[in-house]
Amino acid sequence: MTTHLLAVLDEGGIDIILVGDTLGNVVLGYGNTVPVTLDEMLIHVKAVRRAVQRALLVADMPYGSYHVGADEAVRNALRLVKEGGAEAVKLEGGRKRLPLIKRLVDEEIAVMGHIGLTPQSINKLGAYRVQGKTAKTARELIDDAHALEDAGAFAIVLEVVPREIARLITEEREHSTMGIGAGVDCDIQVLVFHDMLGFSFGKQARFVRPYANLRETITDAVSRYAEDVRNGTYPSDEESYGLPAEAAEELHIEIQKVTSKED
Secondary structure, eight states, rough: OOOHHHHHHHHHTTTEEEEEETHHHTSSOSSSSSSSOHHHHHHHHHHHHHSSSSSSEEEETTTTTTSSSSHHHHHHHHHHHHTTTTTTOOOOOOOOGHHHHHHHHHHOOEEEEESEEEEEEGHOOOOOEEESSSSHHHHHHHHHHHHHHHHSEEEEEEEEHHHHHHHHHHHHHSSEEEEESSSSSSSSSSOOOOHHHTOOSSSSTTTOOOOOOOHHHHHHHHHHHHHHHHOSSSGGGGOOOOOOOOHHTTTTTTOOOOOOOOO
16 A cells, blocks of 8 residues: 555545455455564554544554553553554554553553454354354444443444444443444444455455445556557657767667657
């Protein structure tokens, strides 16, 4: 993702830009988000910070960066804020994250929660599937949402949960809900940038709505470029630079006058 594209995203009116560890899938070529490191996150957060002037910038805490003790988690979160320029951090998990969220908030670090489908838990979950489909698990999601708000999270991501549960959580709590595959009633909607622009590969989730088809556009452009190079039509004389007449005469090189874009 280039800073120019991100600047366009910011100028386009997006209110929150989340640098998610999904970059492991869509940028770095990993099969899931688990391998993403803090250093990899920092590289991308810094790049986004240089491009974004208006939107709230939130950075994901990658798997392993907040699992080895509160002190280490605070240090890692501070790096995302101080070095990366993030204005808030996001971490996955419900009630088991409460002491950590309270600690981060006490250190003046804004925290966004994340429940429902938590991709960092893929090895435990076994597959990406809808969460909270039974009465028991739905109640657990609701309790998690309440607890996260009470712990100080300013917003909470609800990922791939029944829309009825997302609506209930949104109506009951004061904090903002951010839905991704959670129905229309969430306060804010999340969509991966690559999915939005139709630049993703493989089977797409039900909630993905592409607003462009950059994969097709880019494939066409690259194919036409390669063909023009192979058949010798790129670059043309107008797209290259000629030797000045005086130098050509001294070198005894015959030149052909062409109309060029710029000598």
